[in-house]
Amino acid sequence: MEDRNFTRNSLLTPQNVYPIFQKLRIYYNVCKVIFAGTMEKKVRVRFAPSPTGGLHLGGVRTVLYNYLFARQHKGDFILRIEDTDQNRYVEGAEEYIQECLKWCGLEPDESPLHGGPYAPYRQSERKEMYREYAEQLVKQGNAYYAFDTPEELEAMRDKFRTEENPSPQYNHSTREKMRSSLTLNDDEVSRLLGEGTPHVIRIKMPENETLSFTDMIRGEVSFNSSLSDDKVLLKGDGMPTYHLAVVVDDYAMKITHAFRGEEWLPSAPVHLLLWKYLGWLEDMPQWAHLPLILKPDGHGKLSKRDGDRLGFPVFAMNWKDSKTAELTQGFRELGFLPEAFINMLAVLGWNDGTEQELYSRDELIERFSLDHVHKGGAKFNYEKAKWFNHEWIKKLPADKWQMTVRKDFEQKGVTIEDEEKFSKVLELVKDRCTLLTDFWEQASFFFKSPETIEVAAVKPKWNEDKAMFFDILAEKLTVQEEWTAANIELLFKETAAEKGIKMGELQLPFRIMLVGGKFGPTVFDIAALIGKTETIGRIRKGLTNIG
Numbered sequence: 127m128e129d130r131n132f133t134r135n136s137l138l139t140p141q142n143v144y145p146i147f148q149k150l151r152i153y154y155n156v157c158k159v160i161f162a163g164t165m166e167k168k169v170r171v172r173f174a175p176s177p178t179g180g181l182h183l184g185g186v187r188t189v190l191y192n193y194l195f196a197r198q199h200k201g202d203f204i205l206r207i208e209d210t211d212q213n214r215y216v217e218g219a220e221e222y223i224q225e226c227l228k229w230c231g232l233e234p235d236e237s238p239l240h241g242g243p244y245a246p247y248r249q250s251e252r253k254e255m256y257r258e259y260a261e262q263l264v265k266q267g268n269a270y271y272a273f274d275t276p277e278e279l280e281a282m283r284d285k286f287r288t289e290e291n292p293s294p295q296y297n298h299s300t301r302e303k304m305r306s307s308l309t310l311n312d313d314e315v316s317r318l319l320g321e322g323t324p325h326v327i328r329i330k331m332p333e334n335e336t337l338s339f340t341d342m343i344r345g346e347v348s349f350n351s352s353l354s355d356d357k358v359l360l361k362g363d364g365m366p367t368y369h370l371a372v373v374v375d376d377y378a379m380k381i382t383h384a385f386r387g388e389e390w391l392p393s394a395p396v397h398l399l400l401w402k403y404l405g406w407l408e409d410m411p412q413w414a415h416l417p418l419i420l421k422p423d424g425h426g427k428l429s430k431r432d433g434d435r436l437g438f439p440v441f442a443m444n445w446k447d448s449k450t451a452e453l454t455q456g457f458r459e460l461g462f463l464p465e466a467f468i469n470m471l472a473v474l475g476w477n478d479g480t481e482q483e484l485y486s487r488d489e490l491i492e493r494f495s496l497d498h499v500h501k502g503g504a505k506f507n508y509e510k511a512k513w514f515n516h517e518w519i520k521k522l523p524a525d526k527w528q529m530t531v532r533k534d535f536e537q538k539g540v541t542i543e544d545e546e547k548f549s550k551v552l553e554l555v556k557d558r559c560t561l562l563t564d565f566w567e568q569a570s571f572f573f574k575s576p577e578t579i580e581v582a583a584v585k586p587k588w589n590e591d592k593a594m595f596f597d598i599l600a601e602k603l604t605v606q607e608e609w610t611a612a613n614i615e616l617l618f619k620e621t622a623a624e625k626g627i628k629m630g631e632l633q634l635p636f637r638i639m640l641v642g643g644k645f646g647p648t649v650f651d652i653a654a655l656i657g658k659t660e661t662i663g664r665i666r667k668g669l670t671n672i673g
């Protein structure tokens with residue numbers, strides 16, 4: 127009896143329980159280390175554009191880095207439409223973005239179109255969620271109601287404007303003088319709210335605090351909190367601003383890494399505070415602020431206007447502004463291949479440390495790494511962009527892009543009926559094409575007789591003998607049975623020898639007759655492909671025009 131009591135009591139003593147607890151803790155920590163890889167959160171990244179217009183190539187590069195990172199880590203890539211600014215919303219812009227991503231082959235796993243477990247993916251459809259968090263921040267003292275009218279805001283700016291401070295901010299130094307829940311008493315605030323007085327909710331930025339975070343590209347970044355104004359979090363129309371919405375949604379959608387343009391770096395301290403005040407700091411995504419894409423001269427960010435001014439595209443695809451009806455040309459319509467476009471963008475700000483320049487999407491998924499993303503901006507070079515396209519036209523099998531060329535031809539009035547001939551022609555001229563749209567100039571004469579021919583190119587050296595040569599050649603070709611480039615060349619050579627004219631003297635006029643200008647592949651290949659009747663017809667027509 128005594129023994130049993132002794133056993134029971136001794137088991138329950140803290141001295142006995144503590145070592146067991148200690149051991150369990152050690153086991154747990156060991157397991158944590160061993161299974162660290164598998165216990166990590168699933169990578170989830172997002173591209174979060176505002177549907178305000180054409181998609182800038184910088185935006186596509188952000189998509190690309192997001193996509194590569196997600197694929198590399200077997201994670202999810204989300205497209206979230208940040209459409210809370212109703213004034214900047216442009217009809218059709220969201221569909222356009224989705225279409226651009228599709229063209230680039232960078233389709234998201236979750237989006238308004240594809241759906242997903244964290245739907246809706248349009249912020250305007252998540253409106254109700256945001257107020258709750260804004261109110262929570264007010265209750266906690268991290269945000270406040272501000273009732274200032276536009277006139278009062280203007281008066282504040284007029285009052286505090288000095289030479290050193292031309293646009294005074296709503297911040298720690300001015301907020302005490304404004305009409306807000308910081309300066310009005312509780313009854314007054316309740317009355318104003320009760321009466322539905324227009325108001326916004328602003329973050330209360332702390333004074334002189336150092337706010338730091340580790341950026342995946344820039345390393346440790348620090349800000350002084352006093353430099354940021356008291357940003358509006360919830361607007362008068364009940365919509366959140368970008369600052370509140372981006373934090374709430376990155377949290378709600380379990381985003382683990384956030385890639386965005388460097389222009390968002392100044393907003394980071396506000397976001398950091400929101401993550402902290404909402405109690406979510408542990409779940410804050412790791413940020414990567416991507417370097418800017420610069421103008422060709424390296425002075426400032428590349429804008430659509432630079433493209434217009436210097437004659438190159440800046441948007442991924444054609445963009446027609448529904449308000450102004452202005453059409454801006456895109457890379458796609460100008461004849462870029464998506465493979466070339468994303469390759470060019472990938473290396474605009476990243477390289478894998480080798481000399482390699484051409485990468486397929488799969489290679490990029492394998493090789494991309496954030497530690498090789500540059501900190502400084504990358505100069506855009508249109509000639510280099512075209513070089514990538516030229517390389518990709520040569521590299522890819524024609525069936526990857528021939529449909530685009532075919533459509534271009536059809537739009538310009540040439541319907542392709544002979545598939546075999548079309549394939550041969552594309553193969554023959556592809557080395558001469560930098561853009562897919564170049565095929566029209568380089569290959570349309572295979573399918574339709576040139577409208578005009580460059581007579582001036584042959585006229586000065588033209589003579590009776592040459593005219594006679596082509597007359598005889600046409601005759602001989604009429605009876606030529608086996609229509610091959612080699613046979614045509616042989617006949618051409620024999621006739622030239624008979625007439626005592628050098629081959630070199632005759633090839634240019636032949637080219638002008640068949641092609642219309644001084645370009646294109648070997649003339650005999652051209653003649654073989656366009657066929658007997660067409661070749662003879664063009665010689666006859668050429669003779670009339672030149673002679």
Ligand code: GLU
Pocket residue numbers: 173174175176208368372385386387390
């Ligand atoms: N909506 C922002 C934009 O238009 C997104 C910035 C971010 O990714 O946080 O670029």
